[in-house]
Amino acid sequence: MKTLLLAATAGMVLATAASAASAADTGWTRPDFLPSDARILSALEGSPELAEARALQRGAEAEQRGLAAGPYETTFGLSSDRRRVRGEGDFAEWSVQASRPLRSPGKRTLDLAAGAAGALAARDSVDDARHQASLRLAGLWIEWLEAEARIAVDCDEIAVEQREVAALRRRVELKDAALLELELAQAALARAQAALAETQGRAEAARSALDMLYPGLAPAQAPALSEPVAPTRALDDWIPVVVARSHEITIAKALADRDGALARRAKLDQRPDPTLALRVFNERGGAETGAGLTVSIPFGSVGRSATAERQAASASAAEARYRMVARNVEAEGRNDVAKARSGLASWARAREATAAAAQAADRVQRAYALGERDLTDLLAARRQLFDTRRTEVSARAAAQGALLRLALDAHELWLSEEEGSQ
Secondary structure, X not given: OHHHHHHHHHHHHHHHHHHHHHOOOOXXXXXXXXXXXXXXXXHHHOOHHHHHHHHHHHHHHHHHHHHHHOOOOOEEEEEEEEEEEOOOEEEEEEEXXXXXXXXXXXXXXXXXXXXXXXXXXHHHHHHHHHHHHHHHHHHHHHHHHHHHHHXXXXXXXXXXXXXXXXXXXXXXXOOOOOHHHXXXXXXXXXXXXXXXXXXXXXXHHHHHHHHHHOOXXXXXXXXXXXXXXXXXXXXXXXXXXXXXXXXXXXXXXXXXXXXXXXXXXXXXXXXXXXXXXXXEEXXXXXXXXXXXXXXXXXXXOHHHHXXXXXXXXXXXXXXXXXXXXXXXXXXXXXXXXXXXXXXXXXXXXXXXXXXXXXXXXXXXXXXXXXXXXXXXXXXXXXXXXXXXXXXXXXXXXXXXHHHHHHHHHOOOOXXXXXXXXX
């Protein structure tokens, strides 16, 4: 057992070194347990989150066109009547009028700015929806691989305990071992089988969620959960990258710009727009004809002032929200880095603990064969070994999950149309 463990450890170290060397130029090593980027992007593009975000984007683009046009439409009016003049007779009369409100250049500029900011926020929301779907996919994928790796550990433990039970059953039949020893071994086997049943349930749940949310993405057999490789880019250097590439910040900034433009627009709107009208008329059966130009301006009311105050308050709230989002994103980046650092350290310690537990179990196994240790010591050593192996699997999954989240938050993976702008 010791020899096999040392050989495996040497292989893992070589694989880690090779992976680190391949990542030297990029700063990030893409885990080999992930499907191809093309398949992942295809699955993400078909997610409901992106469908919703794209629909909202179309709505924002339509709103942009609406703001550019504004409510400034030409209104046509037509009137027709008959006039009776005593002593002169009846006359057919009609008039046609065309009127249109006039928008000042300053108001138009703000309308265009508000529409462009809203459309930008909607476009970034599509990318952010892909990002959120990516995080959910990565979390489910790691959960599935962790459960499958733990199943392998559980099966190894069951195989060992089954061999022990079979050997003790034969020894009991030959009166070479006590029945109590067989019962202790059977209890250890039952405990391992119970652990396997629980882990299989976790694996089935994660696989079911993957198949439901991302049909056809997961292969029939789970790939091996490889060992984590530390990024060659210094961990603290990832924080400004996460902040600089955050869609949450750009969305909040665009919405703040939009509300700011609308607030300035509402303030200008306290000075109402004039309406220009052209009227052509025909009276007394054509005896009198003419044309006229009229200008009408509504009086400003308390309603316009209240609207301007409300919009100004919304702009202040949006600006505060933007600052809050920027702080939260930086905090999340720092949290990502802290989890990646602690995850790598925890996995390294767990791997060392597994090696130590394997050596201890090997020694106890030899001592038990020589009659120097009893069965309880052997079962305890084995349990410690397999528990440390499970701990190593969990630590490996946590480290891989933390590194994957860090890469996703820094937009190093699954960028789709963002890729050209990074």
